[in-house]
Amino acid sequence: MISLADLQRRIDAGDLTADAAIAQSRAAIAAHEKSIGAFVCHDPNVRAQSTGPLRGIAVGIKDIMDTQDFPTEMGSPIYRGFRSRGDAAVVMLLKQAGASVIGKTTTTAFASLDPTPTLNPRNHGHTPGGSSSGSAAAVAAGMIPLALGTQTGGSVIRPASFCGVAAIKPSYRLLPTVGVKCYSWTLDTVGLFAVGVDDVARGLSAMTGRPELLLPPSISTPRIGVVTQDFAGAPDASGAEAVRIAIAAAERAGASARALTLPEIVAEAWRAHPVVQEFEAHQALAWEYRENYDAMAPLLRERLDESKGTTPAAYDAAMGIATRAQHALAKLFDEVDVLLTLSAPGAAPRGLGSTGDARYNRLWTLMGVPCVNVPALIADGGLPVGVQVIARYGDDAGALNAARFVEDALARL
């Protein structure tokens, strides 16, 4: 894989030109894209910018984000050939930081359920996850050092776990969603995929102009609360094992870890998530669903069919639960710095008919808190399994710091 931090260091030291760094991605795409299918389209002639912290960094953009230089097709024939006039806000943030947009990565239709043709670089017989399938796979296959995705249920953290890369779903609206196709305005969150936690931190810091998001020279030792999310059902053996290993490694490295029970209102919020998501989707995708019904992807269409009867009153109640749960969750962070929990039920499921299950992710999306995936183990079939490190709303720096601590601890096992 191509490490963003490594490229930055070599470019800064004068050991690598920004153009050579981009050329490395171009060559890797030429070598691997045919077998992985992570891109909808890419520009074989893309060049480096000469300034900015992300000069020389080739970035893949999930194909629900507007780009002036590429079509934006939303993973759906309904948007075949669609050209936005300009760039999404996050694409401009990347360009202003010096990055080069190398192409658009595959997305399930409207960032929902229907799988893309993208393969998991770790094992072609298993899903790469979704909905940001192409972004996770493109980084995991070593084609690019940075990619953007979005999460409404679990579409950043889950594919990162399945593909064995780091990723952050930042605090709600730390990154703008302007120019990003909406599924649910209360939930949609732009996130980043990169090789490791330091790479993700560098990308997010450069995009937001927030130096405090860079990892500090000395990583502090976190107090960790371990959360099992029993309300979401039991994990697979590999998911449970990933959490055990991560905790053991963190404790060996000096961190404190203790099991925490989430307040009942937080479990209620987990149950409320789909109500919020689908009620808003019926408005956000009204034109697509009502005027292009036959062209809608089947799994998404079925989900919308099933949720058609959701009432404003049910939505208002779900939003009320979410607000109360956010307050209750905030209190937990008086006792611990971060929470650690499953990124997914386990390793990527076999087959390409499903992108896997977001049941361990959706609560955190509704809570708006920053989540970082850290690869924790390699299960049978060479399939990676991650854990997620979660901090208080707004404490993205704390989430990245603790995720790096866990990553370091795992590397020393």
Place this chain on the structure above:
Amino acid sequence: MISLADLQRRIDAGDLTADAAIAQSRAAIAAHEKSIGAFVCHDPNVRAQSTGPLRGIAVGIKDIMDTQDFPTEMGSPIYRGFRSRGDAAVVMLLKQAGASVIGKTTTTAFASLDPTPTLNPRNHGHTPGGSSSGSAAAVAAGMIPLALGTQTGGSVIRPASFCGVAAIKPSYRLLPTVGVKCYSWTLDTVGLFAVGVDDVARGLSAMTGRPELLLPPSISTPRIGVVTQDFAGAPDASGAEAVRIAIAAAERAGASARALTLPEIVAEAWRAHPVVQEFEAHQALAWEYRENYDAMAPLLRERLDESKGTTPAAYDAAMGIATRAQHALAKLFDEVDVLLTLSAPGAAPRGLGSTGDARYNRLWTLMGVPCVNVPALIADGGLPVGVQVIARYGDDAGALNAARFVEDALARL
């Protein structure tokens, strides 16, 4: 003017066909559009739908909202001829309720400061207000019974006041902004213009599928808190007089009214509004500003030039103030049902070089609370002046109820 409630009653009674109702708007546009200039484009062949509560209602859509059937030009040459693929969520809500989109109304460039060619139907020498200039003027000129606008500072309530129509800026995100050009995601709010409060309530209820937003058969008597917003400076004589008259009328009709002082944190939020607005605008309009600088409207460009240095830390501080102010403001509504304050400093200023001042509006946009404009008096030059009735976040029904009470009371003066 064309009353939505009146059309609905006549259509329901079988005294008017939905097609005849639409034809009335078509004829009015043919008669008045040439002198007012409220539309960017309109469809002289638009037809009525046969079902839905808004069948027979011709609606004007602010030209920052995506429409499949019309270009969406954002009031800027940068978007000349731009065609979205589908309809904005609010356009679909209208269509699903049976309304007919008759055309796109003028907007200042990206819903900001630079005036459109639209004239104020009450007095052609004075601004109709902005940024939803065309929507306010089209209703005021009697061309259409309903129009959509947006408010980020004061772009719904102010033009409604200047043009002498009712309008609601609903609670934040009661109406979705999906497919609406973003200026500031924390502030942008879709609103409705119509002749009177009942008309506005019917439109909002039909769009949202919330029957509780319809006015009840018997309007309850509100406890009114009167707020002067001294932190925003002194009003013109006509603005102050509008508040005096509205209060006197409401008291005569049996309402209680008492002066309230807003907590200091709320005044701080008033000062924080521009920080939130411009920091987000620099991201939302990054492509337009950075890659089309020369084509940007001059007043907007100047505002962006001036706010270029706003830091993430200043933005975070402003957002923190906004949250604390929302909590402090909510407590005020334990003592009163609604607040009543200025909709604008006074009557529409002379000339077309400015759309007027949003200083009495911006606080309420940041607070996310529902605001309803009620025309209160006619000042010199035939210029109307409104007052705004403001309720607790989420209590749009309460805001409409009290606004109707004030409207009734003023009519009986």
